[in-house]
Amino acid sequence: MTSTAPAPPAAEPPAAEATPTSLAPTGRRLVRRARWYLVVLAVLLVAAVGIAVLNRGHRYAPIDPRSYDADGAHAVVALLEHQGIRTGLSTDPAAAANGADTLVLPEPDLLSPAQLRAIAAARHQRLVLIAPGPVALNALAPGIRPSDEDGGVPFAPVQSTHPDCVLDEAVRAGSASMGGMLYTSGTRGDGCYSRRHAYPLVSTPSGGGDVIVLGSAQFLRNDELAKDGNAALALGLLGSQPRLTWHLPDYTAPVLEGTQRKSFGDYLPKGWHWACYQLAVAAVLAALWRARRLGPVVSENLPVVVRAAETTEGRARLxxxxxxxxxxxxxxxxxxxxxxxxxxxxxxxxxxxxxxxxxxxxxxxxxxxxxxxxxxxxxxxxxxxxxxxxxxxxxxxxxxxxxxxx
Structure with a gap:
């Protein structure tokens, strides 16, 4: 009787070595985490491109007589033409001055000294300057100066103001939206719409006509023309002669030396610093509110006791x-x-x-x-x-x- 020897126990396979798990974020994990941010960024880019495509139509500068926008001046030109005034546009101020009874010069500080001399020598009945600086005033309206040269305030907010002067056009129009740059009237000029002992509208004789200096042309805008006496003032100042030429400024030209440059603060609305103070107070109050909600520090026992050897090994691996x-x-x-x-x-x-x-x-x-x-x-x-x-x-x-x- 043969006895079968028991088979030796099968050798257990060697245990697989534990591969360390990397905690460093992989590229796929980073993309997965940031996918919603990428989607939002893509939507914003598509929206920006769409808005740019839809708004790629030509945009005119403010107070442009060709513009139908709210800040354009096409409405006043249409009213002048309805009253029989012949209007025209020109990019050459010297040529426009020779063929116009009334010449409107927005941004005269963009003109060169030669152009200013040509305009001063030309024969026209009325010259309308919009927000001129010291150089343009010396060439085209001697005697009128910015009010800050005499220690006054340089600007005033645009608001409804009574004329309080003897200029016929201003007296007939009554209150109008006036402000912007302020000027002194000099010895021969007449100032209207007084603001802090200075004027946003000054009229002075020049040769056989007169020069009208405006600190702001906001009353000529399409959306402001129907307010107060703005329309009457615009028609009176620009429609006194049978022919009107409106110069189109070259905004790529350098500003004349000596012209007062506006700083960043000049474009900020009045009282902006009070808004900053309010935001700072609100931030402090929010911080105090959040600090009260956090409350005192609460100590809690660890849910699991970790051996010191494991902590040492973990730090060593790091x-x-x-x-x-x-x-x-x-x-x-x-x-x-x-x-x-x-x-x-x-x-x-x-x-x-x-x-x-x-x-x-x-x-x-x-x-x-x-x-x-x-x-x-x-x-x-x-x-x-x-x-x-x-x-x-x-x-x-x-x-x-x-x-x-x-």
Missing amino acids: YRRAKARGRAAEALRHATAHRLAPALGVPLQAGAPEPEALCAAVADRLPERPAGDVRALLYGPPPTDDAALLRLADDLDALERQVRNP
Whole structure:
């Protein structure tokens, strides 16, 4: 009777080594996290392109007689033509001045000195200057100056103002929306719509006609023409002669030297600084409100007790992944110095032992180790590779054992 020997137990397959799981975000994970931000950005780009395509039509500058927009001036030109006034547009101010009874010059500061001299020498019944600077005033309206040159305020907000002057056109129109740059009337001029002892409208004789200086042309806008006496004032100033030429400024031309340049604050609405103060107060109140809602710090027990060895290993893996050998070496040396100081009777200063005192104490305890070698071990340069870091850990452990058991 043959007995069958039991088969040897099958060898268990070797356990697969646990592969470390990387916590660093991958490209796919980053894209997945940011997909909604990318969708919103794409929608905004498509909307911006669509708006740009829809609004790519020609846009005119403010107070342009060809513009039907709210800030254009086509309505006043249409009213003048309805009353029989012949109107025209020109890009050459010198040629326009020779063939016009009334010449309107928006932005006269964009004209060159030669152009200003040609306009001053031309024969016209009325010249209307809109917001001129000192250089244009000296050439076309001598005697009239910006009010800030005499210590006055340079600007005034546009609002309904009574004329309070003897100019026929202003008296017939009554109150109008006037403001903007302010001027002095000089000895021969008449100022209207007084604002702080200066005027946004000044009339002065010049040759065989007169010059009208306007601090702002807002009353000529399409959306302002029906308010107060704006339409009557516009028709009176621009329709006194049978022919009117409106100069179209070249906004690419440089500004004349000596002309007052507007700063960024000039374009901000009045009282903007009070709005900034209110926003600052609101931010402080919001911070106080959130601080009250957070309440005091509440201490809670850890849900799981983690062994110190696991914490040490986890921190070591982080150091290794970041290749922070210097930081790891600093932690090892700091811990060794803190353990050696009480054993050698070296006091702690600011939470750490004095390096010179600690090295001297170790050298006294271990005569075979010079103080320089101890200092190089405890406070030397960081290791350059992992092998040097391991040697440093072994040397620190050996030094601590020798100090405790000399």
